[in-house]
Amino acid sequence: MLERLERELMLVARCTLLTPRDRKGQGGQGGQSGQVGQGTDGAQAGQGGQGTHGAQAGQGGQGAGDRLDRSAYFLLSYLDTAGPMSIGGLADAFGLDVSTVNRQTGALLRAGLLERIPDPQGGLARKLRATPLGADALAADRERRRAGLARVLADWTPEEVARFEEALTRFNREVEADEGRSWPRPEEGVREDVREGCDAGEESAVRKTR
Numbered sequence: 001m002l003e004r005l006e007r008e009l010m011l012v013a014r015c016t017l018l019t020p021r022d023r024k025g026q027g028g029q030g031g032q033s034g035q036v037g038q039g040t041d042g043a044q045a046g047q048g049g050q051g052t053h054g055a056q057a058g059q060g061g062q063g064a065g066d067r068l069d070r071s072a073y074f075l076l077s078y079l080d081t082a083g084p085m086s087i088g089g090l091a092d093a094f095g096l097d098v099s100t101v102n103r104q105t106g107a108l109l110r111a112g113l114l115e116r117i118p119d120p121q122g123g124l125a126r127k128l129r130a131t132p133l134g135a136d137a138l139a140a141d142r143e144r145r146r147a148g149l150a151r152v153l154a155d156w157t158p159e160e161v162a163r164f165e166e167a168l169t170r171f172n173r174e175v176e177a178d179e180g181r182s183w184p185r186p187e188e189g190v191r192e193d194v195r196e197g198c199d200a201g202e203e204s205a206v207r208k209t210r
Contacts, residue, residue: 010074115129
């Protein structure tokens with residue numbers, strides 16, 4: 001339960017409907033914010049009231065106490081569920097420019113949290129996947145977030161927690177439907193529309209990142 005709840009709270013943070021500051025001066029196109037998964041600080045309840053702003057991408061994607069910053073956490077979380085992806089695939093998944101995602105992933109590559117691998121299916125675009133260091137950092141951050149959630153919800157009944165998680169999941173799915181992008185959930189596997197959307201961006205990504 002805490003695993004699903006932590007993920008849905010994370011997704012609230014990326015909902016463009018909750019980030020009017022990011023949309024200002026962008027013609028209402030909230031999906032084009034400058035950072036992957038940039039959202040409201042108020043959605044960081046999953047960190048047990050110990051929200052961290054994290055380091056900037058140029059500092060390797062890790063903040064104080066080796067916590068992942070928000071962009072790193074979103075990218076690593078997505079790759080953890082969807083599997084290795086190209087720069088173009090990630091840009092399509094997050095609704096961002098390839099150049100933006102290239103900067104974010106570049107910081108994680110320099111920090112040793114991501115690595116490039118040949119496409120297992122023989123495509124031209126190289127894929128990105130978490131290194132063992134990146135996987136360990138993601139797992140450690142998830143444990144901290146879930147521990148914080150457990151403290152916050154200590155006095156809630158199981159029924160109250162279940163209703164909260166159900167409402168968050170419904171809200172996130174409505175936002176995903178409105179954006180035309182689904183966040184892959186481990187219990188469902190990687191949805192075919194997510195995979196197809198990722199593959200569609202690969203050829204253009206090769207030309208832009210070489």
